[in-house]
Each structure stands twice: as C-alpha cells, then as structure tokens.
Amino acid sequence: MVTLDPRPPEAAPKPPTVVPVRHWGRATAAVVVLALLGLLVAGLIVNKNIDEHTVRQYFFSRLILHGVLVTIELAVISQAVGIVLGIVLAVMRQSKNPALSGTSWLYIWFFRGTPLLVQLVFWAYFGSVYAHLTLGIPFTHLHLAQVGTNTLLTNTVAAYVGLSLNEGAYMAEIVRGGLLAVDEGQTEAALSLGMRRGLLLRRIVLPQAVRVIIPPTGNEFISMLKNTSLVAFIGGKDLFTNTQTIYSNNLKVIPLLVVASLWYLVITSVLTVGQYYLERRFARGATRTLPPTPIQRLRALLVPRRMVTT
Amino acid sequence: MSASVHARGVRKSYGLVEVLHGIDLEVAAGEVVCLLGPSGSGKSTFLRCVNHLESINGGELEVAGELVGYRRDGDKLRELTDRETAATRSRIGMVFQHFHLFPHLTALGNIMEAPVRVLKRPKQDVRRDAMALLDRVGLADRCDAYPSQLSGGQQQRIAIARALAMSPQLMLFDEPTSALDPELVGDVLDVMRGLAKDGMTMLVVTHEIGFAREVADRVVFMDAGLVVESGPPRQVLDEPREARTKEFLAKVL
Numbered sequence: 001m002v003t004l005d006p007r008p009p010e011a012a013p014k015p016p017t018v019v020p021v022r023h024w025g026r027a028t029a030a031v032v033v034l035a036l037l038g039l040l041v042a043g044l045i046v047n048k049n050i051d052e053h054t055v056r057q058y059f060f061s062r063l064i065l066h067g068v069l070v071t072i073e074l075a076v077i078s079q080a081v082g083i084v085l086g087i088v089l090a091v092m093r094q095s096k097n098p099a100l101s102g103t104s105w106l107y108i109w110f111f112r113g114t115p116l117l118v119q120l121v122f123w124a125y126f127g128s129v130y131a132h133l134t135l136g137i138p139f140t141h142l143h144l145a146q147v148g149t150n151t152l153l154t155n156t157v158a159a160y161v162g163l164s165l166n167e168g169a170y171m172a173e174i175v176r177g178g179l180l181a182v183d184e185g186q187t188e189a190a191l192s193l194g195m196r197r198g199l200l201l202r203r204i205v206l207p208q209a210v211r212v213i214i215p216p217t218g219n220e221f222i223s224m225l226k227n228t229s230l231v232a233f234i235g236g237k238d239l240f241t242n243t244q245t246i247y248s249n250n251l252k253v254i255p256l257l258v259v260a261s262l263w264y265l266v267i268t269s270v271l272t273v274g275q276y277y278l279e280r281r282f283a284r285g286a287t288r289t290l291p292p293t294p295i296q297r298l299r300a301l302l303v304p305r306r307m308v309t310t
Numbered sequence: 311m312s313a314s315v316h317a318r319g320v321r322k323s324y325g326l327v328e329v330l331h332g333i334d335l336e337v338a339a340g341e342v343v344c345l346l347g348p349s350g351s352g353k354s355t356f357l358r359c360v361n362h363l364e365s366i367n368g369g370e371l372e373v374a375g376e377l378v379g380y381r382r383d384g385d386k387l388r389e390l391t392d393r394e395t396a397a398t399r400s401r402i403g404m405v406f407q408h409f410h411l412f413p414h415l416t417a418l419g420n421i422m423e424a425p426v427r428v429l430k431r432p433k434q435d436v437r438r439d440a441m442a443l444l445d446r447v448g449l450a451d452r453c454d455a456y457p458s459q460l461s462g463g464q465q466q467r468i469a470i471a472r473a474l475a476m477s478p479q480l481m482l483f484d485e486p487t488s489a490l491d492p493e494l495v496g497d498v499l500d501v502m503r504g505l506a507k508d509g510m511t512m513l514v515v516t517h518e519i520g521f522a523r524e525v526a527d528r529v530v531f532m533d534a535g536l537v538v539e540s541g542p543p544r545q546v547l548d549e550p551r552e553a554r555t556k557e558f559l560a561k562v563l
C-alpha cells in the first residue's frame with residue numbers, strides 16, 4: 001500500500017536536538033561580498049558628482065515623467081504586437097506548406113540577423129526608399145488610396161514598427177520552443193476528440209505552451225523596455241530622449257543618467273513581480289501545490305522557524 | 311448485426327518500412343474484440359488507422375459503413391477535408407496507454423471540453439452529463455481535481471469518461487492499463503467491463519489475458535503486421551492453433 005502521509009510511530013520518545021551543519025566557506029564569502037557592497041554604496045553617497053540634489057529635482061519633472069509614460073507605452077504595445085506576430089510566425093514555421101514555413105524562417109533570419117538600431121533608423125528613413133505607399137491592385141493602375149510615406153510613418157510610428165517587427169522574430173522562436181515542449185500525446189488526444197487544428201492550438205496546445213513561454217517572454221519584455229532607449233536616435237520622445245534633451249541643456253549628464261536608470265529599474269522591478277504572479281497562475285495543473293507568493297515567503301521568514309515535531 | 315469496423319487487406323508503411331502487411335479484421339456493432347500480440351506487431355498502428363490518426367497505404371478500412379479518410383464519389387475516392395475527418399473522429403472514442411489528459415484543465419474540464427467546443431452543446435447540459443459520467447467511473451468527488459493531483463488509475467478513468475462524453479459509436483483502447491500500478495488496474499477494468507455490459511462496441515489492445523477471456527466476444531492475435539488467428543476467447547487463449555500464438559501466450563500467462 002502506498003499512503004501519502006507516513007504517520008510517525010505512536011508514542012515517540014522525546015525528539016533529539018538537531019544541530020544544523022555550519023557552512024563556513026559560504027559564510028566567509030557572504031561577509032566579503034557584503035563588505036564590498038558597503039564600500040560601493042558608501043562611495044556612491046560620498047561622491048559629489050552624483051549630485052543627489054539634481055537627481056531629486058528632476059526625478060518627478062514633467063519631461064521625465066512624460067518620457068517614462070512614452071517608454072512604457074512603446075514597450076507594452078511593441079511587446080504585445082511582437083507576441084501576436086511571434087505566435088503567427090511560430091505556427092507558420094510548423095506548417096507543412098514550404099511557402100509558409102520558408103517565409104517565417106526568412107523573416108526570423110532577417111530580423112534577428114540585423115541590429116535593432118539599424119532597423120529603427122531604416123524605418124525612420126523609409127520615406128526616402130519609398131516616397132508613397134499605395135493601396136491598390138498590383139500590376140494595374142487601380143489605386144484605392146495613396147499616402148506619402150512620411151505622413152504615415154512618422155518617427156513615432158517608425159519606433160513602434162521597428163520595435164514590434166524585431167520583437168516578432170524573437171518571440172517566434174520562444175513560442176516555437178513552447179509549442180514543441182507540449183507532448184505530442186496532447187495533440188493526439190485532442191484530435192481523437194474531433195478537434196480541428198485551430199481549436200486544438202487555441203484550447204489545448206497554447207495554454208500549455210504558455211507556461212514555457214512566460215519566463216523568456218518576461219526576459220524579452222525587460223530587454224524591450226531598455227531597447228526602447230534606442231529610439232532616441234530617431235527622436236522617439238521616450239525617457240532616454242528626454243533625459244538627453246535635459247542634460248544637453250544643463251550639462252548635468254551623470255545625475256540625469258542616474259534619474260533615467262532609477263526609472264528603468266523601477267519599471268523592471270514592477271514587471272518582475274508581475275511575471276512572478278503570471279507564472280504562478282499558469283502553473284495551475286502543472287504542479288500539485290503552487291509555490292508561495294513573495295508575501296507568504298516574507299511571512300515565513302519573519303515568523304521564527306520551529307522544529308517540525310508532530 | 312452491421313459491421314462497426316471492417317478492415318480488408320489494410321497496409322501501412324512508415325517511409326519505406328511496411329508495418330501492417332494486410333490486416334483483415336471485423337468488429338460487429340456491440341461486439342468487444344481484444345487485440346493481442348507481441349510488442350511491435352502493429353497493434354497501436356492499426357488502432358491509430360481506425361481513428362484516422364494515421365492514413366493507410368492500401369486495402370480498405372471502414373468504420374460504421376464509412377471509408378476512413380476517403381469518400382466514395384462515383385468511381386473515384388476523394389480524400390476527406392480536415393473538417394470531415396474531425397467529424398468522423400468525434401464519433402470514435404480513443405483511450406491511450408498514457409491517458410493524455412489535458413493537464414491545464416480539471417477532471418470536469420477535461421470531460422466538458424470537446425462536447426462544448428466541438429459539438430457546441432450548451433454548457434449546462436454538458437456539465438450535467440459530465441457529472442453523470444464522473445459518477446459512472448466512480449470519481450464524482452474528484453471533479454475539481456487537476457490530472458496531476460490524481461492517481462494513474464483515476465486519470466485513466468477520467469480519460470474514459472472524456473471519450474464517452476462524445477457519445478461515440480466505437481471505443482478504441484490502446485493498452486489502457488499497461489502504465490498502471492497493479493493495484494490500480496482493477497478499477498479501470500471494472501469501468502470497461504461495465505461499458506461492455508452496456509453494449510458498447512469496443513476494440514481493445516491489451517495484455518490482460520484475464521480480461522480478454524472474461525469480457526471479449528472475440529480475441530484477435532497479431533504478429534509482425536499480420537493477423538495470425540482470431541476466434542472466441544476460449545479457443546484462441548486455451549487451444550491456440552498457431553505456434554506463434556502458443557509461444558506468446560506461454561510468455562504472458
């Protein structure tokens with residue numbers, strides 16, 4: 001018989017005192033690391049060039065806050081479009097039709113193989129490659145609509161387009177990995193119930209793939225957030241663009257870079273917490289018991305540990 | 311009685327290797343047929359052909375009077391579309407050795423998924439029927455459990471309920487108890503026994519000779535991609551005619 005809770009023998013004698021093992025090497029390393037960290041923090045506080053007064057002055061300034069907003073918008077929307085694009089590309093990649101899988105491969109090859117900065121600048125200058133964008137029937141003179149490229153593809157739009165298309169290529173590989181991680185048997189079971197490909201993907205395979213997809217996507221999102229700073233090269237009005245604008249006027253470069261860095265850190269920290277809860281939610285069914293939330297963990301740390309004696 | 315499964319000279323190759331060399335097999339409606347045979351003899355492959363999970367390379371295969379994967383159109387055979395294949399599959403239940411429950415759905419969710427999404431039946435009705443099915447497999451109290459929280463035997467019974475929820479005309483079982491601890495096998499076999507008693511048409515690949523002897527109307531012995539012999543359980547299991555059957559039974563019993 002297999003039982004899940006092996007009961008302790010009845011009327012157990014008084015439990016012996018447990019002496020935990022001491023990790024001397026680990027403790028020494030911790031002391032050294034903490035000492036170095038202390039020196040670093042002290043050095044930052046003492047250093048006059050950091051100029052914490054300026055940092056405080058600009059941290060909540062209108063231009064910086066506006067930049068933060070634009071950065072968040074850019075990151076969230078481009079990441080969302082990138083995810084959708086990634087799913088489409090990943091599914092295309094698995095297609096038995098070589099035209100579909102080949103196109104997907106080519107896309108990923110191109111957008112992963114060229115620098116994001118180059119792509120952004122390219123989209124900003126797209127107007128000089130194609131002056132007009134036309135909606136019509138190819139190889140005829142039937143034009144339904146025509147606009148100048150520069151009216152449509154403003155620098156802001158170019159920023160979104162550049163970041164999204166680039167992200168799509170990375171997400172495609174992440175999603176593909178997630179799809180491959182789902183057991184073949186799941187597909188067979190779903191097919192044998194009469195499900196068709198679309199339903200199967202939506203209801204059975206993707207929800208399971210999500211578990212595998214979330215951690216690298218969280219990573220991608222954090223990269224995306226920082227990569228938005230590249231749009232400063234095409235006047236993207238984001239946090240970094242505005243930081244540059246301010247310090248090119250008052251020449252307080254380092255304090256303003258500290259302001260920007262602190263804001264990036266704040267946003268990534270919020271994202272990290274969000275990712276944790278998302279992972280927990282999608283772990284449903286995958287593990288028997290969910291891991292504790294950070295708050296539960298904190299509580300466990302604060303409440304003194306007791307020897308478990310039942 | 312009309313034939314539920316009608317296979318005549320069914321051939322199946324993977325690449326250049328032929329693994330089914332012309333299978334002849336009939337399952338009448340309401341009949342329980344047990345398929346025995348050594349590992350690699352092609353039992354799973356044949357079952358998967360019946361369910362359209364694999365396409366056949368020769369011979370003819372009909373389920374409930376319909377060709378598998380094709381449609382007769384005058385003197386032509388037209389390949390079925392995805393939609394038609396899916397519709398046919400929805401009338402055939404399949405139970406796998408490793409259950410393949412959907413891990414992100416509860417027991418109830420697993421059972422309700424296909425009737426709701428494929429048959430587009432109202433959720434309330436489906437839930438009621440699903441609860442009745444859970445009761446039938448003895449797991450009504452575990453309806454909210456996720457597969458990872460269930461034992462193998464419980465998972466397999468949920469998998470059977472999931473297949474039954476589509477009201478199939480035919481149930482295929484591929485070694486439903488082979489992955490289970492010995493003490494869990496009985497519960498699953500009980501459920502299958504009940505199904506057989508209720509008149510379900512069943513094609514069962516199994517190594518449970520006792521179950522075959524007791525429940526099967528007919529036993530079919532396969533080896534190396536061919537049917538070696540078939541007949542009533544007493545005859546095939548107790549007085550096998552073919553040497554290969556004798557050899558296999560000697561090993562299993």
Ligand SMILES: Nc1ncnc2c1ncn2[C@@H]1O[C@H](COP(=O)(O)OP(=O)(O)OP(=O)(O)O)[C@@H](O)[C@H]1O
Pocket residue numbers: 324329347348349350351352353354355356
């Ligand atoms: N996808 C595949 N590609 C190539 N060969 C395959 C494939 N699936 C099965 N085979 C081969 O077909 C033969 C029959 O396999 P099958 O799984 O049908 O045997 P089985 O009778 O179910 O065996 P077991 O009792 O071990 O489950 C085997 O030789 C196997 O290697």
Ligand SMILES: [Mg+2]
Pocket residue numbers: 353354355484485
């Ligand atoms: Mg098999």
